[in-house]
Amino acid sequence: MRICWIQPTTKLADLAPIWATLEAEMPPLLAPGNSVEFRYTRQSTNFTRSSYAEHLNSVAMMDEAIGAARDGYDGVYFGCWNDPLWETREVLDIPVASVGEQAMLAALTMGQRFAVVTVAEKTAAAIERDIALYGLRERAIMRPARAIAPESDTSLLLGAVRDPWEAFIPRFEAAARACIADGADVILVGCAWYGPLLRRAGYTHVAGTGIPVVDSTTVALKYLEAMIEVAKVTSLVKSQGALFRTPPREKIAQARAAIGPMR
Template identity: 80%
Template sequence: MADLEPVWSMLETEIPPLLAPGSTVEFRYARQSANFTRSLYAEHLNSVAMMDEAIAAGSDGFDGVYFGCWNDPLWEAREVLDIPVASVGEQSMLAALAMGQRFAVITVSEKTAAAIARDITLYGLRERAITRPARSIAPESDSALLLGAVRDPWQSFIPRFDEAARQCIADGADVILVGCAWYGPLLRRAGYTCVSGTRVPVADSTTVALKYLEAMIGVARSTSAIKSYAAPFSTPDRAKIQRARAALGMPRNIAET
């Protein structure tokens, strides 16, 4: 979406300087998108396009793949690829376990909160999160709020986020994750790293998860441990995957898209 160009530019400016020396990141965007994520069905459609980009990155020789959206096909990508695969969601939540006892995720809409809560359970992290672990700001985010936050997140976004964060703290949270890959770097850039008047950290999930992927790549290089090759992540037969794609009218090889 061309009107969100300021957001892309912000990410591509803010993220690379925080990587370890020698690490580089290439930002890739799905060539097709439903341009809508606040729906389980739309999320499923977007996941197909995201998988295409992940598979292409593996074929292009990248050391690791990172999904910069909380709505992601993480486990599907881990099954198909033989390089480390990280997501803004799982990796930032795992990092939160080392920061505190109970975390919460604050995101941009009730639909997104429901999807994140589902993932928390799927990843087996429910016991380390608060009751109702994923919550939305109110009113929900829209493109006007996002673009306004690129200019000044303190004007509208941070007050909404801070209010939701205080409710999470009252319910036992001692770590708050930013449940949107776009807003995390914006809050960090603005200096909003703790909930106002507290010492409860607000983690830029995007940067935290990318740093986690760097560690995953380091582990793979040092020990050759990438993933389990037992079910469910055993790499499927490539020819059968190609036939499955062809049966759905998709190009057999990602390079043909």
Template identity: 60%
Template sequence: MKICWIHPTTRDDALEPLWSRLDETIRPILRKDTQLEQRFLARSGNFVRSLYAEHLNSVHLVDAALQAEKDGFDAVFIGCWNDPLMEAREVLAIPVGSVSEQTMLAAMAMGRRFAVVTVSEKTTVAIENDIHAYGFRDRAIVRPVRAIEPQSDGKLLLGAVDDPHREFIPRFEAVARDCIRDGADTILVGCGYYGPLLRAAGYTGIPGTGVPVVDATAVGLKYLEMMADLSLSMGLVKSSRLQFRAPPAEAIARARASLAGA
């Protein structure tokens, strides 16, 4: 089985310690026969804390997903909560998963009410939109997505590669405990990068509460393995009745041509 993990940005050499740590943390949880390749976008604004910026970046993400399918991958993983999941599923004929939908699906079996703790106030908007779009609103708490303060930046992220307990976890836990007081019994890490870093540091639950802290990247990839299994063994990928029915190739080609020179 070959899975392509697509990041939402170009590759930033300054974050090389992060890319290495993600690889070290994720590979051991996958099946021995699963081949995982991380890919970065050829072009990106490297900013998705905006609905419009996310909309623009989604074109690059779906292009990368289409290329992965052409390159023979069995499944594609979109490694960001800000994801064009439905758009990618429409045009691909292989399973497409993400940190968002797959982790929220898994949360249904972990508890009654979940919450997402994410990295910036603006990101809460996109994630809450996804909760509604994917049909999970009734299984989340009121104000289901909340952000750490101050918001995450490159310095905080690299610091978490070395020791998330020093700065990130205190910010994260303060928000998570507010969510628990409001009824959450499962906390999802609302970032594709911090989840593996917390799990690698042994931080998998809010102390003294019994509430798990869910590494959305790890859970999303494991869920996608199962989706790929169903595809390879039973031919089950998606419905082609309506929303995910692939549009005519010539229509997509015309739409793509309109981007030339943009």
């Protein structure tokens, strides 16, 4: 099984420590014989805290996803909560997973009401939109996505690669405790990059509460493995009902060509 993990950014040199960490930490978590390759978009705004920038990034991420399907991958994984998940499912005939949707579905098996602690207010707003889109509003708390304060920046992220206990976990736990006070019994890490750092550091529960802190990144990747296995065993990947029905290939190619060359 070959999985293509697509990042929302180019391979920024400033973030080399997080890329190296993910590329070292994640492949060994897959079942024997399975592999994951990391792809970075060839073009990106390298900014996700904007609905407009998110739409621009989505085109580049979908280009990589279409290329991955053409290159023979068994599944596509979007390594960001800001993703073009449903649009990609429409055009591909292989399983497509995202950190957000798959982690939220996993949370339903762990507790009654989940919450997402994320990196910025703009990201929280986008996650709340997705929770409603996926029909999961009733299984989340009120104001289900909360941002840490102060918000994350490059310095905090790189510091967390070295030691998330120093600065990131105290901010994360303050937001998580507010969610728990409002009824959350599962906390999802609302960033694809921070989740594995917390798991690696052994931070899996909010201290003294028994409430799990879910490394959404790892859980969602393992769910994609299961999705691919289901597809192999049953031949079922997606519905060909109205929303996800695969459009004619020539029409997709024509539409994409209208905004410039593809990868």
